[in-house]
Amino acid sequence: MQFKISALFVLLLFLSLAAAGCSSLELKPASFGWAVEDVVMVESDGTVKVERYMLTADVSKLYFEETGDSSGIAGNQLRIIRDNAGYYYMTARGFKNVYVFEADDAALSLVNKITVYEEDVLTEPAMNQRAPYIELLDSGKLPVKFNKDGLVKEE
Amino acid sequence: MKMYFAVLTFLLVSLNVSILVAQQSDYEIQKAYESAHKSLLQRIDNAESVTELLSLREEIAGLKNKYQPHSTLLDNALYPDNFSSSIAKLETQWSVAQTRLAQVEELEDENEDLQNRVITLTTRLEQLEDTVKILRKENAKLLGELSKLRTTRTGRTGNTGEIRELESKLTDNIRRRDELIAEMLTKIFSGYSSDFTSLSESQRNVIRSDVEEGSVLANLLYLAQDNLQFVKNGLFDSFGFKELVDNYEQFNQDWETLKPKIAVIYAENEEGSKMISAIDSTISDWKFALKESMWSSIYQLFLAYDVKVFQFFDGQEFIQSMKQYIDSNMSNVDELNEETYAVFVDTLWNGRLDSSWIPMLIERDVVTVEQITEVKQKMNDWHDKIYGGSNSMLYIIIGIILIAAIVSGIFLFGKKNKKESGKDDLNDYADTTEENEYEADENEEEKK
Numbered sequence: 001m002q003f004k005i006s007a008l009f010v011l012l013l014f015l016s017l018a019a020a021g022c023s024s025l026e027l028k029p030a031s032f033g034w035a036v037e038d039v040v041m042v043e044s045d046g047t048v049k050v051e052r053y054m055l056t057a058d059v060s061k062l063y064f065e066e067t068g069d070s071s072g073i074a075g076n077q078l079r080i081i082r083d084n085a086g087y088y089y090m091t092a093r094g095f096k097n098v099y100v101f102e103a104d105d106a107a108l109s110l111v112n113k114i115t116v117y118e119e120d121v122l123t124e125p126a127m128n129q130r131a132p133y134i135e136l137l138d139s140g141k142l143p144v145k146f147n148k149d150g151l152v153k154e155e
Numbered sequence: 156m157k158m159y160f161a162v163l164t165f166l167l168v169s170l171n172v173s174i175l176v177a178q179q180s181d182y183e184i185q186k187a188y189e190s191a192h193k194s195l196l197q198r199i200d201n202a203e204s205v206t207e208l209l210s211l212r213e214e215i216a217g218l219k220n221k222y223q224p225h226s227t228l229l230d231n232a233l234y235p236d237n238f239s240s241s242i243a244k245l246e247t248q249w250s251v252a253q254t255r256l257a258q259v260e261e262l263e264d265e266n267e268d269l270q271n272r273v274i275t276l277t278t279r280l281e282q283l284e285d286t287v288k289i290l291r292k293e294n295a296k297l298l299g300e301l302s303k304l305r306t307t308r309t310g311r312t313g314n315t316g317e318i319r320e321l322e323s324k325l326t327d328n329i330r331r332r333d334e335l336i337a338e339m340l341t342k343i344f345s346g347y348s349s350d351f352t353s354l355s356e357s358q359r360n361v362i363r364s365d366v367e368e369g370s371v372l373a374n375l376l377y378l379a380q381d382n383l384q385f386v387k388n389g390l391f392d393s394f395g396f397k398e399l400v401d402n403y404e405q406f407n408q409d410w411e412t413l414k415p416k417i418a419v420i421y422a423e424n425e426e427g428s429k430m431i432s433a434i435d436s437t438i439s440d441w442k443f444a445l446k447e448s449m450w451s452s453i454y455q456l457f458l459a460y461d462v463k464v465f466q467f468f469d470g471q472e473f474i475q476s477m478k479q480y481i482d483s484n485m486s487n488v489d490e491l492n493e494e495t496y497a498v499f500v501d502t503l504w505n506g507r508l509d510s511s512w513i514p515m516l517i518e519r520d521v522v523t524v525e526q527i528t529e530v531k532q533k534m535n536d537w538h539d540k541i542y543g544g545s546n547s548m549l550y551i552i553i554g555i556i557l558i559a560a561i562v563s564g565i566f567l568f569g570k571k572n573k574k575e576s577g578k579d580d581l582n583d584y585a586d587t588t589e590e591n592e593y594e595a596d597e598n599e600e601e602k603k
Binding site for chain 2: 129
């Protein structure tokens, strides 16, 4: 019995030490927002490159997700912007959705997929930085705002 | 109520429309600004006049005003620039372009002035060249006439009036040509550095072209040749000859100044080098001809009066010749006559040489004062031989007479004084006797 108590004590001690060692250093506040969206051309290998921010990503799967086809996407324009929280927003002409990604280990992981207009596709989309939101404009439509969680209504 | 609803609907629709119209992508704003900025920058760079630049300055101000409301967006978007620095870049570029264009316009003005100057110069050179050609033809004709007249001239009373008139015309023509060519040279070379080695190839080409346009080298050669011919064909008095020498010296001096410049311009140009050598050679001949002409002119004076002196070609020979002539006339007593003496000494030497040629020969170190004194001494001796005594003997005789007169004067004066002093002695004696008698009387009275 005494052995069990001792073992439990050692285990608790170990866990508390481990918890102390794992507590992360956090720098706050931090802002990742881009002043203006970037419009980049999809390369023949399906990648896009944002020169100013040194961002490169393969967007083939994004197009496949949106249209069900990732062939013939070379030359398409993709619009990308990053909000202050560090999430990337991507959309393009002909899309119905805005895709929200977060940076991962050498990857961009989908966080959210925001459907802007139920019926229509985007014809002339453009995204503006309107911290803490991102604003989406489209030709002949009212602007909408959203964050990583989805559309927000104007107060 | 229905009316109220309609107004509300209208307002809402209007609001939506205005929102739709007003909405603009930041990306579009950035791209539009960048595009306008780039275009403006290019147009500033390509501007070709200050006037064009002035309108671009207004466009810069317009761009700045138009995008001022988006300055915060552009400050962030225009990495690594910002709105202010990008406008500043335009303004700096504008200033650079303005300076450049001002310089270009200034250079263009200068260039235009230069072109006008070239046109004026070319026209003037053509006029000068034409005048020089006419003068040259006229000179050739005059020289021909002069030569003809001289070959037909005989004796001392030749047709000198006509010859002098021609000579005068020729001298005037040559002087005018000289002045015209000097004007050409001044026009061609003015405005350039005196150090011709520092001239650029294009400047040398311009000068060479001008020199060729006015046929300057050819004209200089012709001028030297004509002067040479004139000197060769002429007999001159000392004043005319002095003018010729001055003319030669001026030409030679000008040529010595000009030659190094011409040599630079015609470096590695065979034709130019030949012309330079030809002018040098003609000037050298001209100098020699002047010397010959001077001795010839003096010699001709003797011949004109039939005075047979040995011909002379330099100062030494001239003095020698004069001495020999006098000596031969003195030694040959039979031929001694007053007329030969009078022609040589009074007419030629004193009348024609001593007041004109001789001072010039001395001035130019052709003969010395001592040599001339020697010749004059010989003339005195000659005079003595002819007129039976020398002046010095006369002076000696006069001196002796004077001395004799003085001596006799002194003698006579001395004698007269002696007589007067004898009278005085007697008077003294009388005075003394009177005094003695007076003293004796006084002594006798005292004794009493």
